[in-house]
Amino acid sequence: MxxxxxxxxxxSGTRFWPLSRKARPKQFLALAGDQPLLxxxxxxLPPLARAEDIYVxxxxxxxxxxxxxVKELPARNIIVEPCARNTAPCVGLAALHVAxxxxxxxVAMLPADHHIARPEAFREAIAEAxxxxxxxxxxxxxxxxxxxxxxxxxxxxxxxxxGQGKGRGKARVPARxxxxxxxxxxxxxxxxxxxxxxxxxxxxxxxxxxxxRADVILDEIRRAMPVLGEQLDAxxxxxxxxxxxxxxxxxxxxxxxxxxxxxxxxxxxRIVVVPADFGWSDVGSFAALPExxxxxxxGNVAEGDALVIDGRDNVVxxxxxxxxxxxxxxxxxxxxxxxxxxxxxxxxxxxxRKAVEELARRGREEVL
Amino acid sequence: MxxxxxxxxxxSGTRFWPLSRKARPKQFLALAGDQPLLxxxxxxLPPLARAEDIYVxxxxxxxxxxxxxVKELPARNIIVEPCARNTAPCVGLAALHVAxxxxxxxVAMLPADHHIARPEAFREAIAEAxxxxxxxxxxxxxxxxxxxxxxxxxxxxxxxxxGQGKGRGKARVPARxxxxxxxxxxxxxxxxxxxxxxxxxxxxxxxxxxxxRADVILDEIRRAMPVLGEQLDAxxxxxxxxxxxxxxxxxxxxxxxxxxxxxxxxxxxRIVVVPADFGWSDVGSFAALPExxxxxxxGNVAEGDALVIDGRDNVVxxxxxxxxxxxxxxxxxxxxxxxxxxxxxxxxxxxxRKAVEELARRGREEVL
Numbered sequence: 001m002x003x004x005x006x007x008x009x010x011x012s013g014t015r016f017w018p019l020s021r022k023a024r025p026k027q028f029l030a031l032a033g034d035q036p037l038l039x040x041x042x043x044x045l046p047p048l049a050r051a052e053d054i055y056v057x058x059x060x061x062x063x064x065x066x067x068x069x070v071k072e073l074p075a076r077n078i079i080v081e082p083c084a085r086n087t088a089p090c091v092g093l094a095a096l097h098v099a100x101x102x103x104x105x106x107v108a109m110l111p112a113d114h115h116i117a118r119p120e121a122f123r124e125a126i127a128e129a130x131x132x133x134x135x136x137x138x139x140x141x142x143x144x145x146x147x148x149x150x151x152x153x154x155x156x157x158x159x160x161x162x163g164q165g166k167g168r169g170k171a172r173v174p175a176r177x178x179x180x181x182x183x184x185x186x187x188x189x190x191x192x193x194x195x196x197x198x199x200x201x202x203x204x205x206x207x208x209x210x211x212x213r214a215d216v217i218l219d220e221i222r223r224a225m226p227v228l229g230e231q232l233d234a235x236x237x238x239x240x241x242x243x244x245x246x247x248x249x250x251x252x253x254x255x256x257x258x259x260x261x262x263x264x265x266x267x268x269x270r271i272v273v274v275p276a277d278f279g280w281s282d283v284g285s286f287a288a289l290p291e292x293x294x295x296x297x298x299g300n301v302a303e304g305d306a307l308v309i310d311g312r313d314n315v316v317x318x319x320x321x322x323x324x325x326x327x328x329x330x331x332x333x334x335x336x337x338x339x340x341x342x343x344x345x346x347x348x349x350x351x352x353r354k355a356v357e358e359l360a361r362r363g364r365e366e367v368l
Numbered sequence: 369m370x371x372x373x374x375x376x377x378x379x380s381g382t383r384f385w386p387l388s389r390k391a392r393p394k395q396f397l398a399l400a401g402d403q404p405l406l407x408x409x410x411x412x413l414p415p416l417a418r419a420e421d422i423y424v425x426x427x428x429x430x431x432x433x434x435x436x437x438v439k440e441l442p443a444r445n446i447i448v449e450p451c452a453r454n455t456a457p458c459v460g461l462a463a464l465h466v467a468x469x470x471x472x473x474x475v476a477m478l479p480a481d482h483h484i485a486r487p488e489a490f491r492e493a494i495a496e497a498x499x500x501x502x503x504x505x506x507x508x509x510x511x512x513x514x515x516x517x518x519x520x521x522x523x524x525x526x527x528x529x530x531g532q533g534k535g536r537g538k539a540r541v542p543a544r545x546x547x548x549x550x551x552x553x554x555x556x557x558x559x560x561x562x563x564x565x566x567x568x569x570x571x572x573x574x575x576x577x578x579x580x581r582a583d584v585i586l587d588e589i590r591r592a593m594p595v596l597g598e599q600l601d602a603x604x605x606x607x608x609x610x611x612x613x614x615x616x617x618x619x620x621x622x623x624x625x626x627x628x629x630x631x632x633x634x635x636x637x638r639i640v641v642v643p644a645d646f647g648w649s650d651v652g653s654f655a656a657l658p659e660x661x662x663x664x665x666x667g668n669v670a671e672g673d674a675l676v677i678d679g680r681d682n683v684v685x686x687x688x689x690x691x692x693x694x695x696x697x698x699x700x701x702x703x704x705x706x707x708x709x710x711x712x713x714x715x716x717x718x719x720x721r722k723a724v725e726e727l728a729r730r731g732r733e734e735v736l
Contacts, residue, residue: 018693309722323735324709325386325723329700336709341692341702343711348482348696354677357695367691 001051003130004105004214006094009038009058009066009112010084011246014356015285015349018340019317022368025113031283032115032292041071041112042249044119048126049108055097056112057090082249088263091210092221092232099214100239106130107217108269109210109260115292125276128177129211132161132272138220139211142174142204142273142279142349145320147229148194151284153206153261159184173201174275184275185266200367204275210260211368216270224264231255285349286333289315304336306358315346340367371417371498372473372582374462377406377426377434378452382724383653383717386599386708387685390736393481396433398482399651400660409480410438412487416494417476423465424445425458436591450620456631457576457623460589460600461616467582468607474498475585477578477628483660485647493644493658496545497579500529500640506588507579508550508633510542510572510641511648516562519652521574521629526551541569542643550639553629572643576650578628584638592632599623649675653717654701657683672704683714 005277012025035043042054051072058066066160067078079097081090091109097106116122129139130222142155157174158181160368174180185206189197197203212220222229231251238247256263266272270300281291290313291299300308304318308326318324318337333349344352360368381395388394401498403411410422419440420515426434435446446467449458459477466473476494484490510523525542526549542548553574557565565571570685580588590597599619606615622633631637649659658681661669668676672686675693686692690706701717703710712720728736 033710301664307723307726310716310719311724318709320709322707322709323727323732324711325727327710327712327719327723329711329713332697332700333712333713334709339690341686341688341690341704341709342695343693343697343702344695344702345697348678351678351695353694356677358675359691359693364691 001127001128001134002053002102002105003108003126003211004053004055004098004101005045005049005108005110006057006079006098007038007053007110007112008087008089008090009056009062010081010090011111011113012059012084013113016220017352017356018335018337018342018367023061024065025062026283027128028062028069031289032281036069037115037283038066038112038116039069040116041110041114042073044116044122048123048140055094057094058086058112082252084257085252085255086257087260088221088225088258089231091217091250091260091264092228092255093235093252095212095214095217095221096232096236096239099236100216103215105214106133107212107214109134109212111208111282113283114207115279115281115283117281117292119278121276122280125177125274125278126209128179132179132274132344132361133211133213133216136213136216136270137161137271137272138216138265138268139179140273141207141209141211142182142205142275144176144275144277144286145198145203145205148191148198149205150188150194152282153188154186154194154197154203155273156183156186157181157202157204157208157273157275163355174204174273175273175303176277177202177274182271188265202210204273205280206259206261207276207280210265217264219269220264224267224274225256225258225338228255229261233270248322256358261324286315286335286344286352287346287349289317292322312345369418369474369495369498369502370421370470371476371494371579372421372423372466373413373417373476373478374423374425374447374459374466374467374480375406375480376455376458377456378449379432379479379481380427380452381481382721385724386703386705386719386735387687391429391433393430394651395490396430396437399657400649405435405483405651406434406480407437409478409482410441412484412490415490417688420445420573420650420708423462425449427452427461428478435668444542446496452619452625453620453623454625455628456589456593456596456626457586457599459622459628459632460596460623461603462622463582463585463589464600464607467586471581472502474501475580475582477580479576479650483576483647483649483651484661485653489644489646493545493642493646494577494579496547496641500642501581501584502546504581504584504638505547505640506584506633506636506638507547508639508641509575509579510643511548512544512643512645513566513573516559517573518544518556518562518568519558520650521556522554522562522565523574524551524554525549525570525572525641525643527707532662542572542641544643547640547642550641551636551716572641573627573648575644575648576629578631578633580634585632588632588636588638592635593624593626596623596626596631606650637652643648652705654683654712654720655683655714655717674702679721681714 306316320338674684688706
């Protein structure tokens with residue numbers, strides 16, 4: 001079954017400053033392993049998909065850099081959004097491109113900035129999702145939680161899908177790659193609620209990965225977001241024609257800036273989930289690096305010219321070409337990016353953006 | 369009364385790494401104020417002493433740099449020790465140089481790396497000490513403590529010196545510039561003992577400053593350290609002659625490496641103390657910088673391109689020419705020296721040497 005993966009690389013987060021910059025956002029960094037997250041995302045797809053069928057969506061500032069990181073893709077497969085309009089217009093635009101090649105083509109929307117430890121299991125989950133998508137379902141990948149994470153959205157598993165496994169109704173715990181209805185999506189919980197979700201067994205992490213047929217998602221968008229539906233219809237006629245760029249530049253900036261989760265998925269009756277477990281991490285902040293990088297026996301990530309003395313549970317990245325000595329510290333993040341240094345408590349890694357905001361306020365564009 | 373200050377600049381401490389280096393020890397750094405500690409030490413002496421009477425003792429590696437920092441002194445007043453032999457040989461050698469000019473010349477031995485907030489009060493204390501030294505006393509400057517410091521040695525004040533103030537015997541609390549016998553020297557105490565010393569009122573911080581006549585200290589050295597006494601006698605004949613350097617190079621390295629406190633002062637019957645209070649700090653580690661540098665209303669020292677966000681009681685020195693952002697931290701030291709970065713808990717600032725030791729073990733001479 002032919003699958004068209006579409007990799008969403010439009011992010012411009014600030015939580016990895018000073019490693020990340022406006023011109024070099026998170027998905028361009030080798031945060032897990034030795035290749036950039038975007039490159040790794042593309043390279044774990046074969047043999048599930050062929051290079052000529054893989055798309056990357058990003059903004060104009062990052063298009064050239066993205067192309068360099070995924071040289072194996074045809075240049076025309078880099079879809080450039082004129083401006084960032086959140087994920088609903090992004091998904092719609094990608095579906096137009098796939099539909100132009102194959103009306104009922106199966107699209108796998110994948111974030112460019114996640115880490116997956118077991119690519120084989122990942123491909124199995126996507127293949128199963130594709131099989132269900134071919135039947136008209138909109139399929140999300142739900143990750144079986146192994147900790148009471150408060151940084152992720154969750155989804156509650158509903159009834160087992162007809163024809164899936166033995167019998168019907170709720171399984172005690174949804175089995176891997178066994179599709180279920182989605183009862184509801186839930187926002188990032190507090191730690192008590194997260195612990196309850198973990199114990200319950202029917203809550204999965206929302207990975208932000210969706211698999212659907214191009215025609216199905218366009219229908220759903222038309223139903224749930226009629227304005228966006230009309231805008232996409234107007235763009236659709238131009239796809240593959242010389243007027244495409246001009247049409248896109250005229251219409252796309254007016255599209256509503258809404259996430260596909262909120263705009264479509266949470267309202268759709270066609271949504272099902274494939275529970276999966278393939279060593280997933282969204283690498284949400286520096287605090288997540290111990291999940292995806294080598295740690296020493298005291299829990300320290302120490303990379304580059306880092307020297308951790310009498311310390312535990314620290315994240316120290318010394319990529320500035322000079323030694324960074326960390327003495328007697330516990331649970332801190334220390335990043336030397338060469339032209340800027342960050343020191344932050346690990347449990348406040350989300351607040352790195354405050355440093356970025358303050359530098360912006362001071363007009364320090366050269367380090368943003 | 370003519371005074372010959374001798375500034376001991378032989379230190380090679382590692383507690384200010386990465387600001388300090390082998391070639392640029394603490395006394396060469398502008399840790400308090402905007403001139404190097406050594407320069408400030410020399411410049412607070414006039415009108416108590418004239419430049420031509422001020423000596424600096426240091427090692428051969430630092431002689432050229434020291435000369436540049438105190439250009440107002442005659443070049444011959446830089447006494448170069450062939451190698452570091454602790455303070456007893458240093459004091460003896462300095463006394464020889466002064467004695468060669470004036471047999472009973474009054475020497476004020478002063479560390480090069482301390483900060484003094486009130487130079488006028490300092491000069492008054494030294495002048496009083498010099499008056500007593502002229503009578504044959506060996507005078508130490510004791511600092512009235514204002515906190516239960518565990519990082520300083522103490523000395524216990526004994527009976528009031530005859531002819532000092534009204535009456536005899538112990539004062540309830542020794543008055544400023546009023547000389548007393550020293551009952552005993554005590555080592556760095558634990559915090560409970562330090563608190564007791566503070567409450568008692570008869571314990572003073574040992575500032576490491578001594579004032580004495582050249583002939584008196586040489587006699588005391590001959591009595592308490594006869595081997596060193598003979599070595600100094602052998603050097604003495606050569607002072608001022610062309611053979612001086614050769615003689616010094618032959619004899620000095622064999623001198624016992626012992627501190628003047630341990631070798632002479634703690635055993636001497638001639639020792640008296642002048643209690644003083646002139647805003648003294650030995651600037652012992654990065655943790656002491658808030659005493660001697662500007663702090664913001666949250667207790668942060670933030671210098672250079674430092675950005676402290678949601679933090680208190682930190683010491684952040686960004687002298688590397690790039691921003692250093694510190695987010696959500698309390699009580700940490702962050703130093704960017706350009707070619708090396710240090711992050712350390714402030715209450716473990718003494719352990720900075722561990723980083724230096726580890727870098728030495730790894731052969732990283734270029735940053736030591």
